[in-house]
Amino acid sequence: MGEEKPVLVKVEDGVCWISLNRPSKLNSIVPEMLDLIGEALDRAETDPSIRCVVITGVGDRAFCAGADVSFLSGLSSSEAEAVSRKGHQTFMKILRLPKPVVAAVNGYALGGGCELAAACDFRIASEKARFGQPEINLGLVPGWGGTQLLPRLIGVAKAKEMTMTGAMLSAEEALRAGLVNRVVAADRFEEEVKAFAATLVKGPPLALAKAKRLVNMSLAMKAGLDAEAEAFGRLFSTGDFKEGVAAFKEKRKPEFKGE
Numbered sequence: 001m002g003e004e005k006p007v008l009v010k011v012e013d014g015v016c017w018i019s020l021n022r023p024s025k026l027n028s029i030v031p032e033m034l035d036l037i038g039e040a041l042d043r044a045e046t047d048p049s050i051r052c053v054v055i056t057g058v059g060d061r062a063f064c065a066g067a068d069v070s071f072l073s074g075l076s077s078s079e080a081e082a083v084s085r086k087g088h089q090t091f092m093k094i095l096r097l098p099k100p101v102v103a104a105v106n107g108y109a110l111g112g113g114c115e116l117a118a119a120c121d122f123r124i125a126s127e128k129a130r131f132g133q134p135e136i137n138l139g140l141v142p143g144w145g146g147t148q149l150l151p152r153l154i155g156v157a158k159a160k161e162m163t164m165t166g167a168m169l170s171a172e173e174a175l176r177a178g179l180v181n182r183v184v185a186a187d188r189f190e191e192e193v194k195a196f197a198a199t200l201v202k203g204p205p206l207a208l209a210k211a212k213r214l215v216n217m218s219l220a221m222k223a224g225l226d227a228e229a230e231a232f233g234r235l236f237s238t239g240d241f242k243e244g245v246a247a248f249k250e251k252r253k254p255e256f257k258g259e
Helices: 031-046 077-096 112-119 134-138 146-154 156-165 171-177 186-201 205-219 222-235 239-250
Strands: 007-012 015-020 052-057 062-064 101-105 108-110 122-126 130-132 168-170 182-184
Touching: 007 031, 015 031, 015 186, 031 052, 031 077, 052 062, 052 112, 052 186, 062 101, 062 112, 077 112, 077 205, 077 222, 101 112, 101 186, 108 112, 112 130, 112 146, 122 171, 122 186, 130 171, 134 156, 134 239, 146 156, 146 205, 146 222, 168 171, 171 182, 182 186
Parallel strands: 015 052, 052 101, 062 108, 101 122, 108 130, 122 182
Antiparallel strands: 007 015, 130 168
8 A cells, every 4th residue: 555554543632533545646535444444433432532533634735635546446336335234334333433533634634534524523624724525526426424414514505516516625614514524724723622632531521421422422424424425426437437447547627428
């Protein structure tokens, strides 16, 4: 994979830091990383010394650029649907974890990276962060919960704009849309994230767990996630997807035909 450990995990001052570690690939995700993220979340749930989780990306260019396109391009429809469901399973662990989870978005959060951030309880963005769901440019839809999470965070109209046009939001635009909680200067980013996490660590664990569970009860998404996974898989058998991947690799605009 080019880097020895694609996901780094450390516990410090009550915070479990989960860092995506493929900076040369903009921290794009391959299936192994979903397993590693899931294992870290399982540890955070059972370790009483952990009071908060922070998910971030290594380097200063990207939080996570989504699923690795080179991996996706070789999947069959059934394999693609399975990858979608695997992502759902991992990201649902974030929603169900009885501890607060913060996405520290230090750069690009695209595709599955934007969905990973959306699954977290809080999103703190560097002023350099950029958010987007560019799957439409490949002839696809978001496959890791974006079609369900984004409308709940930013409203139906803005969610459609992101998923149907591939429009990218700056950090300030994401703040105005309600996608992020706060935007901080790049040179103070780590300091601000640590301070926010420390506030959560000092909070009452039982009340925090109850508050998260009660608010998330409004996020009933099972039927929508099932439909998303099915649609994601079906689109892999289309000519438009093949054209989208070819155009991506050839660095040109795709010519979609609805086939």
